[in-house]
Amino acid sequence: MNKQQTIEESIAKIPHGAVIMVGGFGSPGTPFSLINELIRQGQKNLTLIKNDANEKAIGISKLIENGQVDKLITTHIGLNKGVVEMMNSGQMQVMFFPQGILAEKIRIAGAGSFGFLSDIGIDSEITDPSQLIEWQGKTLKIESALNADFALIHAQKADLYGNLIYRASAMNFNPLMAMAANHVIAETPNIVPVGDLVPESIHTPSAFVASVVALQSLTKEYEVMERRFEY
Numbered sequence: 386m387n388k389q390q391t392i393e394e395s396i397a398k399i400p401h402g403a404v405i406m407v408g409g410f411g412s413p414g415t416p417f418s419l420i421n422e423l424i425r426q427g428q429k430n431l432t433l434i435k436n437d438a439n440e441k442a443i444g445i446s447k448l449i450e451n452g453q454v455d456k457l458i459t460t461h462i463g464l465n466k467g468v469v470e471m472m473n474s475g476q477m478q479v480m481f482f483p484q485g486i487l488a489e490k491i492r493i494a495g496a497g498s499f500g501f502l503s504d505i506g507i508d509s510e511i512t513d514p515s516q517l518i519e520w521q522g523k524t525l526k527i528e529s530a531l532n533a534d535f536a537l538i539h540a541q542k543a544d545l546y547g548n549l550i551y552r553a554s555a556m557n558f559n560p561l562m563a564m565a566a567n568h569v570i571a572e573t574p575n576i577v578p579v580g581d582l583v584p585e586s587i588h589t590p591s592a593f594v595a596s597v598v599a600l601q602s603l604t605k606e607y608e609v610m611e612r613r614f615e616y
Contacts, residue, residue, distance in 0.1 A: 386546060387545045387546070388545065388546060388547040388591070388594060388595065388596050388597050389545055389576065389596070389597050389598075389599060390596040390597070390598060391598070392418060392419065392422045392572070392598045393422065393426075394596070395419070395422075395570045395596045395598055396419060396422040396423050396426055396570070397426065398535075398568065398570075398596075399423065399426075399428050399534075399535055400428065401428050401429050401430050401431075402429075402430045402431070402432075403428065403431055403432070403534045403535055404431075404432040404434070404532075404533045404534045404535070405431055405432070405433055405434070405533055405534065405535045405536070405537060405566075406433075406434040406435070406491070406533040406535070406536040406537070406558075406562040406565065406566050407420070407433055407434065407435040407444075407445055407536075407537050407538075407562075408435075408536065408537065408538035408539055408555070408558050408559035408562050408563075409435065409436065409437075409439075409444065409539065409555070409558065409559070410436055410437075410554040410555065410557040410558060411436075411437060411439070411554075412439065412443070412444070412606070413553060413554045413555050414538070414539050414551065414554060414555025414556075414557070414558065414559050415439065415444045415445075415539060415606075416537045416538055416539040416570075416571075416572045417443075417444060417539075417603075417604055417606040417607060418572050418598070418600055418603075418604065419537040419539075419570060419572050419598065420444055420445060420447065420448060420537065421447070421604065423448060423453070423537075424447055424448055424451055424453070427453070428453060429452070429453050430453075430455050431448070431453055431454050431455065431456075432454070432455060432456040432457075432458065433445055433448070433449075433454050433456070433457050433458070433459075434457075434458045434459075434487075434491070434531065434533055434562075435457070435458075435459055435558075436459065436460050436461075436484065436487065436557070436558050437459060437460065437461055437462065437464065437465075438457065438459060438461075438462040438464070438465040438468040439464075439465065440464050440465055441465055441466065441467050443606055444606065445457075446465055446467065446468060449467075449468055449471065449477065450467060454477060455477065455478065456477065456478040456479070456480065457477060457478070457479045457480070458479075458480045458482070458487075458531070459479065459480070459481060459482075459487075460481065460482060460483065460484040460487050461481070461484075462479065481511060482511070483505055483506060483511075485505070486503065486505055486506070486528060487531070488557070488558065488561060489501060489503075489528070490528055490529065490530055490531035491530075491531050491532075491558070491561040491562055491565045492561045492564075492565070493528075493530045494530035494531050494532040494564075494565040495532075495561060495563075495564025495565040496564070498530055499529065499530050500527055500528055500529040500530050501528050501530075502518075502520060502525040502526065502527060502528070503525065503526050503528050504523065504524075504525055504526065505526070506526070507524060507525075507526055512526055516528075530565075531565065532565045532566065532567070533562070533565060533566040533567070534566065534567050534568065535566055535567070535568045535569070535570065536562040536563055536565070536566030536568070536569045536570070537570050537572075538559040538562055538563055538569065538570070538571050538572070538589075539551075539555060539559065539571070539572055539573070540555075540559070540571050540572070540573040540589070541555065541573065541574075541575065542573060542575040542576075542577065542582070543571055543573040543575070543576050543577070543594075543597050544576065544577050544578065544579050544580075544581060544582050544591075545576065545577075545578060545579050545597070546579050546591040547571065547591035547593075547594030547595075547596070547597050548582055548587045548589070548590060548591045548594075549563070549571055549573070549587065549588055549589040549594065550582065550586055550587060550588055551588050551589075556588065559588075559589070560588050560589050563589040563593045563594065564589075564593055568595045569593055569594045569595050569596075570595060570596050570598065571589075571594050571596070571597050571598065572597075572598045572599075572600055573597065573598070573599065573600065574599075574600045574603060576597065576599040
């Protein structure tokens with residue numbers, strides 16, 4: 386099945402109030418074009434799940450600055466002073482998890498499980514006592530799985546069926562999110578016919594992907610990725 390769609394068609398499927406995972410590790414792997422189209426279409430009251438908040442005026446920071454985001458689930462926002470100020474002023478709710486915990490919460494959702502046990506952060510402010518249980522003589526925290534309505538991801542290469550290949554640190558969150566969302570939209574600057582990808586090189590099989598957007602041009606935001614990873 387050919388899953389290629391226009392960027393307008395793909396993003397138009399996202400309603401107001403959606404929970405959206407956004408791939409990327411800093412700038413690498415961030416789907417800037419999909420984010421820009423989401424800004425253009427103007428869906429509001431969004432909950433975003435992303436490793437970081439990007440830097441000011443880049444990536445999801447633009448969505449946040451545009452007032453489209455009610456809640457951000459993340460690991461850190463320290464590189465974005467504007468988002469820190471919005472959190473402190475109560476303009477937006479921010480929920481933090483240690484990076485490994487966030488990744489595992491997403492991975493476990495993609496695996497079809499409901500949660501896992503951890504001893505990380507038990508004595509910190511990120512832990513609610515109601516999350517603690519005694520198991521095999523240890524006090525452990527229940528970490529629930531984290532899924533989403535949509536995932537927006539960037540692939541280095543894709544075929545028309547939606548098989549995806551990532552590159553470098555884009556591997557950190559994109560593959561996990563592609564398994565943990567109900568509807569996955571992937572953008573790529575390199576789309577190839579079915580059969581051109583070596584099967585063992587595929588990181589995300591087409592079964593997880595709903596639509597593929599071929600990028601005709603890249604915005605300036607991708608220059609960071611070009612410079613570091615030779616996209």
